Amino acid sequence: MLRRPLHIGLALLVALICLAGTYRLAGTAALARLTQDLQFSAQSRAQALTAELDKQRAVAGILADDGLIIAGLRLPTAPQIEAMSRKLERLRQETASTVIYVLDLRGVAVAASNWDEPVSFVGEDYSFRDYFIHALRDGTAQQFALGTVSHRPGLYLSHRVMEGGQTVGVVVVKVEFDAIEATWMRAGEVTHVVDGAGQILLTTRPNLRFQPMPPDNGSDLQISLGLPATQWQLVIRSSLAPVRQVAALAAVAMALALVVAAFMLARLGRRRRRAAAAVEAERRYRADLEREVADRTRALSAEMQEREAAEQRLRSLQGDLVQANKLAALGQITAGVAHEINQPLATIRLLAENALALLPAGVSDVEGNLGTIVRMSDRIGHITTELRSFARKASGRTEPVALKDPYDASILLSASRLRPSDVRLIHPHIPPDLNVMAEGVRLEQVLVNLLQNAHEAVAGVAQPEIRVTLQEGPDRVVLTVADNGPGLAPEVAAQLFTPFQTTKPQGLGLGLVIAHDIARDFGGRLWADPPAPGQGATFHLELRRAQP
Structure with missing residues (x-):
């Protein structure tokens, strides 16, 4: 009789230990899953x-080197300012920024992407803004603040x-983050971005913006990540209530399992049946555990593949930038070589002419050879002159230019690629007195780009x-360049003048974009015929004719 109360007491003690252990283990597992999910969410949002910040910084950096912007700040005439504003408007639409504007040394906006709107920034004084003061001092700056005109928060x-x-x-x-904040709100977790002083800048709780970070009350799980190139921290919080619910449900399930086990033990009273029930429960537990491990392993594998794809895209972009730097250096080297070659060429020509002058009459073979030296020296000198002209920086001025000069130079610069491939080039006679409104160096760049693209298109044809x-x-005046290559695919033609869209393995996708912008700066245009089966690519360059 004394053993039964002892057995019941031991059974109750074991049950309490099992319930406490189940609650603890289930809560720990749920917390680990929640922590992993929260870390992944934080990393995704931070990336x-x-x-987005890197893209918008690149926009500001590219515009700072843009010839049209520099010319407009140097000589802010009404047509120049309108051209700047229109370009800023187009770039704002392509990059999804909120507004782009240009300030002079006084801090007054001379051009803006919202130039034609009632709330235009043109003429506004922003000299008091930190982003203006620090940019003049340090080269670059950023400031998160409310707009003085729009009264909307954003990063400048x-x-x-x-x-x-x-x-x-x-x-x-200026960049506003409404879309990013809306995405975070839909995800459910509380997300904040705080600056170095602990002030909230971006948040899923708009009423907390520009306030200090609220303290953790212990009922939430919090993950923090630093954002590269800034003093910002991304903080994401999620309630621990689901973890407690999972632990409580697991404890309830364990209690029910113990009650059922006790009922079965009391009813059956057989050790063999009790052992079988325990084995079956263990098997089910292991199966569930293995299934959960397999599901989580698959999820982690998918996350790793996505991360590797993102790293591959980053490496590809870095490779493109390195190649662009190499091409720029190659252009400088070519210009230097062309300059250095001219001096020995001039010496060769002088010696050959002196030899011709000193030869006695009738020595025809030597005379012919020296004449050939003179002609070849003239040809090499002509080539190096065109190379130096091609490498020279454009002046940015649009003025009457004889179309024949840049056209002949582009033919000469691309001739070395045409001859080895036996490409037949059919081109018209261009009158020497046919003048167009352009700038010689940049027009030559457009023509070389079109001829090189056509040559690459007919490779293997x-x-x-x-x-x-x-x-x-x-x-x-319209110049048309057509080839008999495979032509443009519809998906390529749809994004022909979109930056960084290219089908070339080593291309940057900027050649036609730059040529398109140059033609537009000249008051002309560049376009391609729609794709047609069995026909090559055809590009048309339209230029304004200079009036006498």
Whole structure:
């Protein structure tokens, strides 16, 4: 009789230990899963926010080196300011920034992407803003603040504009994060971005913006990540209530299991049946555990693949930037070689002419050889002159230019690629007195780009051919470059003039974009015919005809 109360007491003690252990183990496992999920969410949000900031910084940096912006700050005429504002408007639409504007040295906005809106920034004084003051001093700056016109919070990214070693103005890009904050709100977790002083900048709780970070009350799980190139911290919080619920449900399930086990033990009274029940419970537990481990392993594998894909895209972008730097250096080296070759060429020519002058009459073979030396020296000198002209920086001025000069130079610069591939080039006679409104160096760049693209398009084609035609009108001149290659795919034609879109393994996707912008700066345009089966690519360059 005394053993039964002892057995019941031991059974109750074991049950309490099992319930406490189940609650603790289930809570620990749920907390670990919640921590992993929260860390992944924090990393994803930090990467997305960092990518957006890097893109907008790149916009400010590119505009700071833009010839149109520099020219507009140097000579802010009404047509120049309108051209700047229109360009800022187009770039704002393409990069999804909120507003882009340019400040002069006084801090007054001379051009803005919202130039034609009632709340235009043009003429506004922003000299009191930290992003203007620090950009003049340090080159770049950023400031998160409310807009003085829109009264909406956003991040201001600024970049100093330099010309000839002197500061001429500041480019400012404002970015608002409404879409990012809305995405965070839909996810459910409380997310904040705080600056170095602990002030909330971005948040899923708008009423906390510009306030100190609220303290953790112990009822939430919090993950913090630093954002590269900033003093910002991304903080994400999630309630621990689901963890407690999971632990409580597991304890309830364990209690029910113990009650059922006790009932079965009392009813059956057989050790063998009790052992079988325990074995079955163990088997089910292991199966569930293995299934959960397998599910989590698959989820982690998918996350790792996505991360590797993102790293691969980053490496590809870095490779493109390195290649661009290499091409820039190659252009400088070519210009230097062309300059250095001219002096020995001039010496060769002088000696050959002196030899011709000193030869007695009738020595025809030597005379012919020396004449050939003179002609070849002239040809090499002509080539190096064109190379130096091609490497020279454009002046940025649009003025009457004889179309024949840049056209002949582009033919000469691309001839070395045409001859080895037996490409047949058919081109028209261009009158020497046919003048267009352009800038010689940049127009030559556009023509070289079109001819090189056509040459690459006919690579591997039987009887490759490039045909250039000229159409003259009273006000316009159209040069057409057509090839008999495979033509443009519809998906390529749809994004032909979109930055960083290319089908070339080593290409940057900027050649046609730059050529398109140059033609537009000249008051003309560049376009391609729609894709047609069995036809090659055809590009048309329209230029304004210079009036006598």
